[in-house]
Amino acid sequence: MGTKYNKFLTVLLVIIIIAVVGLLGYLGYNYYGNYSIDSDSDRYVSTFVEDTNTTEENTTTTEGNLSDGISETETASSGSTTKTYKGFNVVGTIEIPKTDVKYPVLEDPPTVKKLDTAVVTLYPQHATLNTVGNVVIVGHNYRNGLFFSNNKKLVNGDKIYITDLNNNRVEYTVYSVFETSENDTSFYNRDTDGAMEITLSTCTDDSSARTIVEAKAE
Numbered sequence: 613m614g615t616k617y618n619k620f621l622t623v624l625l626v627i628i629i630i631a632v633v634g635l636l637g638y639l640g641y642n643y644y645g646n647y648s649i650d651s652d653s654d655r656y657v658s659t660f661v662e663d664t665n666t667t668e669e670n671t672t673t674t675e676g677n678l679s680d681g682i683s684e685t686e687t688a689s690s691g692s693t694t695k696t697y698k699g700f701n702v703v704g705t706i707e708i709p710k711t712d713v714k715y716p717v718l719e720d721p722p723t724v725k726k727l728d729t730a731v732v733t734l735y736p737q738h739a740t741l742n743t744v745g746n747v748v749i750v751g752h753n754y755r756n757g758l759f760f761s762n763n764k765k766l767v768n769g770d771k772i773y774i775t776d777l778n779n780n781r782v783e784y785t786v787y788s789v790f791e792t793s794e795n796d797t798s799f800y801n802r803d804t805d806g807a808m809e810i811t812l813s814t815c816t817d818d819s820s821a822r823t824i825v826e827a828k829a830e
Contacts, residue, residue, distance in 0.1 A: 649758060650714075653730065656697055657705045657714040660775060695777065698729050704741040706731060706749065707773040711762040717741065717749060717774075727752050731759055734813070735800045741776040742829070746802055746809045753814040753823070760814035763823050764789075772827050774810060784810055784827035791821045799824065 695702040701719040715730045720739065722732040731751035733739040739747045751760035772784040792799075799811060808829035816823050 649729075652698075653715045656716055657707065657775075660695075660705050660716075700726055700729060702777075703733060703739065704774055704776040707775075708766070708770070709773075710770050711765060712757075713760075713762075715751070715759065722750055727759075735797075741774050741810075742778075742780050742782045742808055744804065744806055744808055746800065746804055746811055748800055748811045748813060750813045753817065755817055760812060760823075763812055763814050763825050764817070766825050772810065772812075772825075782808065783830045784808075785830055786825055786827045788824075788826040790824050791816060792824055794822055796822070799826070804828070 697716040697718065702716045703719050704717045705715065706717050707714050718726050718730050718732045720733045720735075720737060722734055726732045727750070731749050733741075733747060734750045735748040736745070741747060751763075752758065753761045753763070755761055766786050766789055768786055768789070770786045772786065773781055774784060775781040794815075802809075810827050812825040812827075814823050815821075
């Protein structure tokens with residue numbers, strides 16, 4: 613009886629050890645993935661204006677300043693700038709000091725891969741940042757600090773900074789935070805009375821609704 617009991621305890625202990633090791637490995641993998649996303653994004657945002665300021669006669673692609681798959685393509689001769697981040701077109705960057713957000717803003721439409729990489733414009737189609745009207749930007753809520761996970765912490769008066777492809781860095785002030793259904797688009801095409809506005813949209817923590825943040829340029 614005692615021998616069987618000891619064997620049972622040994623097997624149970626082994627199972628517990630395997631489970632703990634697996635859990636630690638899973639947590640470590642997630643932590644590394646989150647760190648990598650934030651690290652790449654932070655470096656990209658930090659060099660965004662500097663890279664956009666680069667002027668050359670012909671179209672060139674600069675690789676290697678950041679992680680694999682991140683590049684900037686400048687087209688000075690046509691007066692336009694095309695920038696990419698991990699293979700996706702970028703329309704600017706977003707910074708929210710209160711929630712430590714620093715991400716490229718990818719061009720619509722949102723796709724699974726884009727939303728796993730950064731935040732993405734949703735409305736209007738082919739939106740240009742820092743222009744009169746409302747631009748909707750969507751991002752995941754992974755409940756771990758990534759992307760728009762902490763948008764629920766934003767309150768009226770908090771600041772959001774949007775930098776566009778023309779190096780304009782505009783300060784927006786939050787004036788409304790609310791929850792609505794996932795099918796509600798009534799606030800997309802709102803009258804901004806000639807002002808520049810942005811709307812941030814993400815899931816609530818239980819995924820039953822959307823957390824909406826509206827902000828207006830100063």
